[in-house]
Each structure stands twice: as structure tokens, then as C-alpha cells.
Amino acid sequence: MAARWWRRCLRGLCGAxxxxxxxxxxxxxxxxxxxxxxxQPQSTLAKSLTPTSTNAPYFKAxxxxxxxxxxxxxxxxxxxxxxxxxxxxxxxNYSCIYGKTATFDCKVKPHVHCVDENNHEQExxxxxMTCQFCWQLATSDYVCTNSTNCMxxxxxRQRYNATCTVRDHIHCLGNRVFPKMLYCNWTGxxxxxxxxxxxxTLGGFGADRFYLGQWREGLGKLFSFGGLGxxxxxxxxxxxxxxxxxxxxxxxx
Numbered sequence: 001m002a003a004r005w006w007r008r009c010l011r012g013l014c015g016a017x018x019x020x021x022x023x024x025x026x027x028x029x030x031x032x033x034x035x036x037x038x039x040q041p042q043s044t045l046a047k048s049l050t051p052t053s054t055n056a057p058y059f060k061a062x063x064x065x066x067x068x069x070x071x072x073x074x075x076x077x078x079x080x081x082x083x084x085x086x087x088x089x090x091x092x093n094y095s096c097i098y099g100k101t102a103t104f105d106c107k108v109k110p111h112v113h114c115v116d117e118n119n120h121e122q123e124x125x126x127x128x129m130t131c132q133f134c135w136q137l138a139t140s141d142y143v144c145t146n147s148t149n150c151m152x153x154x155x156x157r158q159r160y161n162a163t164c165t166v167r168d169h170i171h172c173l174g175n176r177v178f179p180k181m182l183y184c185n186w187t188g189x190x191x192x193x194x195x196x197x198x199x200x201t202l203g204g205f206g207a208d209r210f211y212l213g214q215w216r217e218g219l220g221k222l223f224s225f226g227g228l229g230x231x232x233x234x235x236x237x238x239x240x241x242x243x244x245x246x247x248x249x250x251x252x253x
């Protein structure tokens with residue numbers, strides 16, 4: 001009985017040892033597989049994130065060859081003093097006197113090429129301009145937007161908000177685009193001489209009012225025979241002095 005018991009114990013110990021050895025082998029294989037799988041994405045990710053030497057100069061070349069939009073408005077190899085203001089950068093002369101001519105130190109912008117009187121290329125130069133802000137220029141030195149929604153023939157005269165831009169060959173201080181209040185001065189093509197002639201000859205039939213686009217007043221004059229002549233005389237005076245104008249509110253030409 002004792003011999004059988006020892007045999008059973010030996011068999012159990014041998015089976016437990018065999019099971020533990022197989023378990024250790026399987027766990028070692030699984031660990032090696034996990035490390036290989038994890039190392040592959042890291043290596044590929046490192047390769048993808050590593051900058052190549054061929055791409056960096058390519059992007060630098062694109063940045064260096066990019067031409068600013070203002071270059072198209074800058075004449076090449078012309079006199080620096082005659083460049084448009086958008087092609088140069090000037091230092092403000094705080095000692096200038098308003099209305100007097102002053103000297104300003106300027107420098108051409110990148111990608112702009114100009115020369116002096118001796119045909120020598122230069123970057124730094126001086127220009128002479130009148131010491132005044134852009135909104136103080138004469139009306140002939142800037143262009144403003146026009147409005148067709150305001151009445152030109154009215155008392156008092158109406159104004160509108162316009163956006164004005166300084167002409168390219170004019171130099172001034174401050175913003176070159178500025179708002180300004182201007183009088184309504186647009187025209188619809190109506191002639192003052194034609195309206196006055198119709199008022200004198202055919203005013204009794206409302207021809208002058210029809211011509212100016214005032215249909216209600218024209219019909220009133222037509223069916224009242226010019227207000228028995230009184231309305232006709234009044235319209236001759238009002239059109240003659242320019243008080244009565246086109247119905248769209250524009251000026252005579």
C-alpha cells in the first residue's frame with residue numbers, strides 16, 4: 001500500500017512539473033509576439049515622422065519664390081521717386097509744416113527694382129511731398145464712389161457717405177482710402193434747356209412735367225389746361241431757376 005501511494009505522488013508531481021513547463025513556454029512565445037507587434041507600428045510611425053532632407057528645401061524654395069501682389073503695380077527699373085506709394089515704405093517726417101513741401105526717407109519693398117537718375121539700382125531714396133493728410137487733398141487728387149439714391153435737387157442739398165481713394169501718383173500722409181461726406185451730384189441725362197423749352201411752349205399740356213418723369217403733375221396740368229395758365233407760369237419760373245428738377249433726384253446736364 002505504501003509503494004502504491006508513493007507511485008501516485010510521483011506521477012502527480014511529474015504531471016504538475018510538465019504542466020508548469022508547458023505554461024512557461026507558451027507565455028514566453030506570447031510575450032515575444034506582443035513585443036514584435038508593438039515595435040512595428042512604432043518604427044513605421046517614427047519613419048513617417050522623420051523629416052526627409054529632400055522635402056525641406058522644396059518648401060523653402062516655394063516661400064522664397066512667392067511674389068507679393070503689389071509687385072504687379074510697380075514698374076520695373078523705373079525711377080524710385082516715381083514709384084506708386086504701394087511700392088515703397090516711407091518714414092513719417094514729424095517736423096514737417098502743414099502745406100509746405102517736406103523730404104521723406106523711403107525704401108522700396110521686397111521684389112521691387114528701381115533706379116536713380118544715373119540709372120543705378122537703389123533701395124533707399126528720398127521723395128518730396130506736401131505735408132498734408134490724404135483726406136485734406138484737393139478733390140482732383142482722389143476718386144470717390146457715387147450714389148444714385150440721394151436727391152440732388154433738394155433744399156437743403158443732401159449729402160451721402162462716400163469712400164474715396166487717392167490716385168496712384170499722389171503722395172500724402174495717413175490712410176489712402178478714407179470716408180467723406182459729399183453732395184449728391186449725379187445726373188440721369190435730363191437737359192435743363194429742353195425742360196425749360198417744353199415749359200414755355202407746351203407747359204399748358206404738362207409736357208415739361210412728363211419730360212422730367214413727374215407723371216402725376218403732368219396729368220394735373222393736362223386736364224386743368226396748365227391750371228388756367230397760372231401753373232404754367234409758375235413752372236416756367238421754377239424750372240428756370242432750377243428748383244424743379246428730374247423726378248429721380250438727379251442733376252441737369
